[in-house]
Amino acid sequence: xxxxxxxxxxxxxxxxxxxxxxxxxxxxxxxxxxxxxxxxxxxxxxxxxxxxxxxxxxxxxxxxxxxxxxxxxxxxxxxxxxxxxxxxxxxxxxxxxxxxxxxxxxxxxxxxxxxxxxxxxxxxxxxxxxxxxxxxxxxxxxxxxxxxxxxxxxxxxxxxxxxxxxxxxxxxxxxxxxxxxxxxxxxxxxxxxxxxxxxxxxxxxxxxxxxxxxxxxxxxxxxxxxxxxxxxxxxxxxxxxxxxxxxxxxxxxxxxxxxxxxxxxxxxxxxxxxxxxxxxxxxxxxxxxxxxxxxxxxxxxxxxxxxxxxxxxxxxxxxxxxxxxxxxxxxxx
Amino acid sequence: xxxxxxxxxxxxxxxxxxxxxxxxxxxxxxxxxxxxxxxxxxxxxxxxxxxxxxxxxxxxxxxxxxxxxxxxxxxxxxxxxxxxxxxxxxxxxxxxxxxxxxxxxxxxxxxxxxxxxxxxxxxxxxxxxxxxxxxxxxxxxxxxxxxxxxxxxxxxxxxxxxxxxxxxxxxxxxxxxxxxxxxxxxxxxxxxxxxxxxxxxxxxxxxxxxxxxxxxxxxxxxxxxxxxxxxxxxxxxxxxxxxxxxxxxxxxxxxxxxxxxxxxxxxxxxxxxxxxxxxxxxxxxxxxxxxxxxxxxxxxxxxxxxxxxxxxxxxxxxxxxxxxxxxxxxxxx
Numbered sequence: 001x002x003x004x005x006x007x008x009x010x011x012x013x014x015x016x017x018x019x020x021x022x023x024x025x026x027x028x029x030x031x032x033x034x035x036x037x038x039x040x041x042x043x044x045x046x047x048x049x050x051x052x053x054x055x056x057x058x059x060x061x062x063x064x065x066x067x068x069x070x071x072x073x074x075x076x077x078x079x080x081x082x083x084x085x086x087x088x089x090x091x092x093x094x095x096x097x098x099x100x101x102x103x104x105x106x107x108x109x110x111x112x113x114x115x116x117x118x119x120x121x122x123x124x125x126x127x128x129x130x131x132x133x134x135x136x137x138x139x140x141x142x143x144x145x146x147x148x149x150x151x152x153x154x155x156x157x158x159x160x161x162x163x164x165x166x167x168x169x170x171x172x173x174x175x176x177x178x179x180x181x182x183x184x185x186x187x188x189x190x191x192x193x194x195x196x197x198x199x200x201x202x203x204x205x206x207x208x209x210x211x212x213x214x215x216x217x218x219x220x221x222x223x224x225x226x227x228x229x230x231x232x233x234x235x236x237x238x239x240x241x242x243x244x245x246x247x248x249x250x251x252x253x254x255x256x257x258x259x260x261x262x263x264x265x266x267x268x269x270x271x272x273x274x275x276x277x278x279x280x281x282x283x284x285x286x287x288x289x290x291x292x293x294x295x296x297x298x299x300x301x302x303x304x305x306x307x308x309x310x311x312x313x314x315x316x317x318x319x320x321x322x323x324x325x326x327x328x329x330x331x332x333x
Numbered sequence: 334x335x336x337x338x339x340x341x342x343x344x345x346x347x348x349x350x351x352x353x354x355x356x357x358x359x360x361x362x363x364x365x366x367x368x369x370x371x372x373x374x375x376x377x378x379x380x381x382x383x384x385x386x387x388x389x390x391x392x393x394x395x396x397x398x399x400x401x402x403x404x405x406x407x408x409x410x411x412x413x414x415x416x417x418x419x420x421x422x423x424x425x426x427x428x429x430x431x432x433x434x435x436x437x438x439x440x441x442x443x444x445x446x447x448x449x450x451x452x453x454x455x456x457x458x459x460x461x462x463x464x465x466x467x468x469x470x471x472x473x474x475x476x477x478x479x480x481x482x483x484x485x486x487x488x489x490x491x492x493x494x495x496x497x498x499x500x501x502x503x504x505x506x507x508x509x510x511x512x513x514x515x516x517x518x519x520x521x522x523x524x525x526x527x528x529x530x531x532x533x534x535x536x537x538x539x540x541x542x543x544x545x546x547x548x549x550x551x552x553x554x555x556x557x558x559x560x561x562x563x564x565x566x567x568x569x570x571x572x573x574x575x576x577x578x579x580x581x582x583x584x585x586x587x588x589x590x591x592x593x594x595x596x597x598x599x600x601x602x603x604x605x606x607x608x609x610x611x612x613x614x615x616x617x618x619x620x621x622x623x624x625x626x627x628x629x630x631x632x633x634x635x636x637x638x639x640x641x642x643x644x645x646x647x648x649x650x651x652x653x654x655x656x657x658x659x660x661x662x663x664x665x666x
Contacts, residue, residue, distance in 0.1 A: 131559040133590045190528040197527050197562045225569035225612045226464040229530045232555075233562035257466045260611075274604065278593075279558045 002094045002119050002184040003062035004032045007051060007086075011079050012039045013068040019044035021096060022067025025182050028157045032184070034061040039078065044068070053082075053089045063119070065181055066095040073098035083107060087116045094119040096177035121180040122188050124200070131198035131237050133279065138208030141330060142240040143218040143289060144272045146262045148227060148255045150248040151291035151318070152218035153179055155326070158318035159244075160215050162327035169212040173204050175234065179217045189219055189230055197230065201237030213330055214238075218246065222271055223263045224254055235272060239279045242286040242330060243272055245313075249303060250294035265311060286329040288315040335427045335452050335517040337365045339398045340389035340419075341379065344412050345372045346401040352377035354429060355400025358515050361490045365517070367394040372411065377401070386415075386422045396452070398514055399428040406431035416440060420449045427452040429510035454513040455521050457533070464531035464570050466612065471541025474663060475573040476551040476622060477605045479595045481560060481588045483581040484624035484651070485551035486512055488659070491651035492577075493548050495660035502545040506537050508567065512550045522552055522563055530563065534570030546663055547571075551579065555604055556596045557587055568605065572612045575619040575663060576605055578646075582636060583627040598644060619662040621648040 008022040016023070026033045026046045035051035038044070051059065064086040070076055075083070075097060083093060087110045095101050101118040102108060111118050119125075141159070143152040156172055157179075163170035172179070174186025187200045205214040216238045220227030245265050254260035263271070269285050276283040288307055292300035300317060308315035314325040341355040349356070359366045359379045368384035371377070384392065397419040403409055408416070408430060416426060420443045428434050434451040435441060444451050452458075474492070476485040489505055490512075496503035505512070507519025520533045538547040549571045553560030578598050587593035596604070602618050609616040621640055625633035633650060641648035647658040 133558040133587075133593060190526075192527050193523075194525050194527060194530050194563045194566070195523040195560065198559055222565075222608070223611050225466040226531055227528065228569050228608075228611075229562040229564075229566035230527045231562075232565040233527070236558035236561050254466075260466060263611075271607065275555070275561075278556055278561075278596075 002181070003092055004184050005034045005061055006032050006063050006065045007053070007056035007061040007091065008033055008036045008046065008048065008067040009064050009082070010036055010038045010042050010044045010046070011066070011068045011076065012041050013044035016044045019046065019068050021069065021178050021181055022046055022065070024178050025065065025067060028161070028182050034059045037064070037082070039082065053086055053091070057089055057091070062092060063094050064091040066093070066097060069097070075099045075101070075104060080106065084110050087111050087114050090114070090116070092117040092119065094121060094181060096121045096181055098122065121177045122191055124188055124192055126203070128192060128196040128200035128203050130195060131202050136202070136205070136207045136239065137210060138212045138214065139241045139333070140205055140214040140216060140238055141242040141244065142216045142234055142238045143244040143246045144231065144235065144268065145218060145221045145246040146223060146265065146268050147221050147248065147251060148224050150246045151289060152246045155244055155246055155289040155318050155323065156215040156217050157182070158323035159326050159330070162323045163213065163330065166327060166331065168327065168331060169209055171212070171214055173214050173216045175201070175204070175217040175219055189233070190227070194229070197233035198237030201234055205238060216240065222275070223268070225257065225260070232275070235276050236279045240276055240283055241280060242284055242333060243276060244287050244289050244326060245269055245285060246289045246291070248291040248294070265307065284333070285313065286333065287326045288313050289326065290315060290317050292317045292320060336395035336425055337517050338367045338394055339365050339396050340384060340386070340394040340424065341366055341369045341381065341400040342397050342415065343369055343371045343375050343377045343379070344399070344401045344409065345374045346377035349377045352379065352401050354402065354511050354514055355379055355398070357511050358398065358400060361494070361515050367392045370397070370415070372415065386419050386424070390422055390424070395425060396427050397424040399426070399430060402430070408432045408434070408437060413439065417443050420444050420447050423447070423449070425450040425452065427454060427514060429454045429514055431455065454510045455524055457521055457525055459536070461525060461529040461533035461536050463528060464535050469535070469538065469540045469572065470543060471545045471547065472574045472666065473538055473547045473549060473571055474575040474577065475549045475567055475571045476577040476579045477564065477568065477601060478551060478554045478579040479556060479598065479601050480554050480581065480584060481557050483579045484622060485579045488577055488579055488622040488651050488656065489548040489550050490515070491656035492659050492663070495656045496546065496663065499660055499664065501660065501664060502542055504545070504547055506547050506549045508534070508537070508550040508552055522566070523560070527562070530566035531570030534567055538571060549573065555608070556601070558590065558593070565608070568609050569612045573609055573616055574613060575617055575666060576609060577620050577622050577659060578602060578618060579622045579624070581624040581627070598640065617666070618646065619666065620659045621646050622659065623648060623650050625650045625653060
């Protein structure tokens with residue numbers, strides 16, 4: 001568990017996109033973002049107060065989060081000085097980079113000397129159990145996609161926000177590095193050893209109040225041959241009561257797999273639902289979430305309307321329209 | 334890759350079942366089994382020549398395989414003396430125990446001093462790629478089960494044997510520890526990190542002659558919520574041309590999951606085949622393999638006959654009957 005709130009480290013990000021992890025934290029957990037730390041030449045700006053390490057500590061920040069991605073995911077030498085100083089000032093460090101904090105001997109030595117923690121959110125820090133399939137109390141919702149990267153995390157976070165606004169009991173459950181950095185906790189599912197995948201999802205979504213919803217961050221796709229096993233572990237380990245179908249309509253082929261067509265939303269429904277019912281016979285498909293970023297407003301609204309009529313399910317783009325109607329679908333469950 | 338042939342170490346096995354890994358090697362790769370090494374009090378006997386380490390080296394053995402399971406999977410102190418001597422005599426060691434050889438400092442030190450290798454077949458020794466989904470030449474067959482431990486490995490090994498006897502080109506591809514020890518090579522799939530599961534199966538079953546069959550050892554079940562993600566990675570990473578449905582008819586519930594019923598063979602077919610066709614649109618279900626160990630001969634034959642009529646597929650118990658008819662099904666593919 002990463003200590004919040006954060007100072008968001010933007011480093012020398014070459015552009016706004018380079019700071020998208022920090023942007024996610026600021027968008028979805030503004031209460032976790034005390035301020036931003038930018039180095040000379042940083043081209044990203046989250047609109048947060050620029051702070052020195054000392055100012056951020058005084059404002060209550062506990063962890064410096066590396067919210068910027070370098071080419072190759074490495075920890076740049078230019079960053080090192082700041083990271084070492086942050087440890088010395090009393091910050092923990094958290095990172096989702098491929099280049100692990102724990103593989104940097106100087107950071108390890110300083111963290112140890114200062115009694116601070118290094119969080120590499122790509123690496124599991126828990127010995128997860130093997131899944132036991134026992135029914136848990138409370139309710140769970142999972143977004144499953146026709147492909148990878150079609151907006152499943154965004155959908156779950158937007159539903160969480162809409163449900164909180166309605167006073168519903170809901171918790172976003174992160175299963176990827178960005179989600180973990182946003183919430184401070186979760187399971188880096190793609191880095192979990194095969195035998196323990198479903199168990200890690202059970203661990204992440206334990207017994208809860210009967211009217212509480214876990215909004216589980218989806219991963220991969222049952223139709224994406226590189227990652228379908230990870231998705232399957234979510235479908236069975238998560239025991240979802242409700243599925244949201246997620247889609248991006250403009251993609252020419254499955255992400256990274258030329259020659260593989262995307263399935264239709266109907267195919268996704270007819271594949272995912274029977275599999276989910278193995279673990280939870282009550283599971284229902286309750287809505288559709290479409291990423292229409294690649295379409296004009298008119299085309300998007302017309303597409304959403306068409307899907308809604310065809311599928312008979314509330315269909316929204318949570319970015320354009322918010323996720324209230326999906327939250328309503330869970331409220332009516 | 335483990336060097337063959339082997340001396341099979343039965344240690345102080347309390348009964349024949351305790352030596353079942355060694356038994357598997359002797360049954361399926363007798364040419365790999367130069368002899369057996371038994372300690373005082375050993376209650377298992379494979380019917381192989383009892384050999385000293387020196388005799389086995391003289392007979393060509395290159396690796397001492399721990400073919401016995403202790404309670405808890407630990408390396409017993411009583412074994413240590415033999416294992417150290419074996420390294421000194423020039424043997425590599427191979428083990429599928431939970432207790433890793435590499436976690437025993439004395440074995441590591443002696444192996445290093447003697448220039449020998451320690452193979453823990455539960456631990457991946459390769460950096461597998463992420464699956465790319467590209468079609469590979471050659472043909473692949475995968476057994477998928479209604480449950481775990483219904484005889485999928487046995488089926489693949491029996492088919493391999495039958496196909497070799499017919500002069501067909503076939504290779505058994507191990508994905509579990511026993512299979513890896515039997516063949517000397519493979520992928521310990523349940524220990525692979527989630528993101529690389531399907532890629533490890535692609536790596537295991539590369540391009541081959543058009544008339545060559547990989548017989549991929551199945552794992553888990555699409556209906557077993559603890560391990561279904563592992564099975565999914567086999568279905569997509571393996572790109573099977575042919576599926577064998579495997580079943581054990583007397584089981585009261587899914588293995589280790591009270592309250593979870595086994596699916597029917599029809600459900601298994603209707604779930605596995607569409608998923609397999611995502612990666613290989615030509616995939617067909619070509620046969621059924623039933624483990625009838627819990628049934629009388631009459632009941633077994635009658636059951637097999639019933640399934641064959643119902644499913645319209647060659648249906649055999651490869652243990653009672655051999656796998657010739659399944660091999661024929663691949664020959665006719």
